[in-house]
Amino acid sequence: MKPVMLVAGTRPEIIKLAPVVKWLRSFGVDHVFVWSGQHYDYQLSRVFFKEFDLDEADVNLEVGSGSHAQQTAQIITGVERLIGEYEPSVVVAEGDTNTVLAAALSAVKCLVPFAHVEAGLRSWNMRMPEEVNRRVADVVASLHFAPTELAALNLLFEGIPSRSIHVTGNTIIDALQESMSRVNKVSGEVLSKFGLKRDDFILVTLHRAENTDYPERLKSILEALDDLSQYYPVVFPMHPRTRNAVAKSSLSKFLSQVMLTESLGYFEFLALLSNCRVVLTDSGGVQEEAFTLKTPTVTLRYNTERPETTLYGINVLAGVEKDRIVKLALIQAERIKEVRGLSFKNPLGDCQAGKRIARLLMEAVDRGLAIEEPDLRETPVVEYRFFNERSEFKDSSLLFDLLAVFDEDGKPTLPREYKSRFLARIKTRFEL
Numbered sequence: 001m002k003p004v005m006l007v008a009g010t011r012p013e014i015i016k017l018a019p020v021v022k023w024l025r026s027f028g029v030d031h032v033f034v035w036s037g038q039h040y041d042y043q044l045s046r047v048f049f050k051e052f053d054l055d056e057a058d059v060n061l062e063v064g065s066g067s068h069a070q071q072t073a074q075i076i077t078g079v080e081r082l083i084g085e086y087e088p089s090v091v092v093a094e095g096d097t098n099t100v101l102a103a104a105l106s107a108v109k110c111l112v113p114f115a116h117v118e119a120g121l122r123s124w125n126m127r128m129p130e131e132v133n134r135r136v137a138d139v140v141a142s143l144h145f146a147p148t149e150l151a152a153l154n155l156l157f158e159g160i161p162s163r164s165i166h167v168t169g170n171t172i173i174d175a176l177q178e179s180m181s182r183v184n185k186v187s188g189e190v191l192s193k194f195g196l197k198r199d200d201f202i203l204v205t206l207h208r209a210e211n212t213d214y215p216e217r218l219k220s221i222l223e224a225l226d227d228l229s230q231y232y233p234v235v236f237p238m239h240p241r242t243r244n245a246v247a248k249s250s251l252s253k254f255l256s257q258v259m260l261t262e263s264l265g266y267f268e269f270l271a272l273l274s275n276c277r278v279v280l281t282d283s284g285g286v287q288e289e290a291f292t293l294k295t296p297t298v299t300l301r302y303n304t305e306r307p308e309t310t311l312y313g314i315n316v317l318a319g320v321e322k323d324r325i326v327k328l329a330l331i332q333a334e335r336i337k338e339v340r341g342l343s344f345k346n347p348l349g350d351c352q353a354g355k356r357i358a359r360l361l362m363e364a365v366d367r368g369l370a371i372e373e374p375d376l377r378e379t380p381v382v383e384y385r386f387f388n389e390r391s392e393f394k395d396s397s398l399l400f401d402l403l404a405v406f407d408e409d410g411k412p413t414l415p416r417e418y419k420s421r422f423l424a425r426i427k428t429r430f431e432l
């Protein structure tokens, strides 16, 4: 049997693919794990393989850092070569990095189906490299594993056929939940290492290009941290991109009262995230984890592709103006008891995403998933139509792709969940 090829290259991709790998292993699915080498520091790569008990990657393309074009081009070329070598049944990647964009393009150009984990997230911000990457990946994917219903609807309204979309939950919830017993064991030790008390410090992560690569924005954020350090200890594990940006600037003076560390391993980081009073972040994964751990969050961005995290005000979008960051951080700090006391069903997932995705991959491969050439000789003209439930269909040979179905309040739902007499009377292409 041809192997499933997983391609990853950065910190969050190991964390979020680990649950899929675990289940592929447990279902006995042959797979090959490719590491692009986009991240290469131990603290951004191998530490997570160790913590998640993953074998070393089968192949490391060692592309390293570079401009978007250089990095993406090298990964495209490398993955293309590996596809030739391993002849995978499907290529899988997670998220929105250059590694994902490259894996998706290599796969489809080699006529191998691409499966996108965490499909359908949208920030609507085309200045963000990740938004470009995830949109392109979704356009070419044959399988879309949408973490939430909203992500699935985003795909549907971009014209992605509903038959390729599966709402699976986000694998970060699996990873987080599985790590918590280890995290709880080390929490006391981690807090005392940094001299911190539970619910009495602010945690910061920062690495988005739109924040680190614009000195005015970086300055404004660092000034806010300086102000906030008068109220609470501020601890800041620094991503190398940010460390380099600060080193090149004259901004380190704003960090004199801030506790700086290198990037942390997952368990140590979660020990801080689950015990801090507020987290300030521009990370995607950290927004999801903080929401799940009920840690008040201030996101240092103007938009988020994870809008579910703003439910109950757990996450608020601050942008990068200093005064607004400080004000929102202090307001969120006062809400700690209220937020920790919330009780809700997590819209981001139920710890089963890895298993669902592995099973869907296995089934798709068994069915012979392939990029097919459509035969439209008899029906070359596409028609778009609205129907209502009482529509009569004289031509019973018509095939339909239902793009969206609306309930009585006008809210869209996924067509595959729409079971009615209406659907029973027509043949839909996604049922074939």
Ligand code: UD1
Binding pocket: 010, 011, 012, 038, 039, 040, 041, 044, 065, 066, 096, 097, 098, 099, 129, 130, 207, 209, 240, 241, 244
């Ligand atoms: C990348 C992803 C981003 C993701 C993040 C996860 C893209 C466009 N960006 O951002 O979506 O959220 O990973 O952390 O794919 N560097 C090191 N050591 C390393 C890796 C990077 O020092 O191991 C430094 C280099 O100076 C490099 C810079 O960090 O130029 C940026 O690295 P890069 O991989 O281009 O982007 P990230 O900011 O890590």
Ligand code: UDP
Binding pocket: 011, 012, 015, 205, 207, 237, 238, 262, 263, 264, 265, 266, 267, 269, 270, 282, 283, 284, 285, 286, 289
């Ligand atoms: N993380 C970590 N150590 C750190 C900072 C973050 O283990 O010092 C984890 C965090 O828990 C989350 C992931 O890294 O699971 C988020 O990665 P990042 O912020 O780099 O990328 P993004 O999610 O924004 O793509």
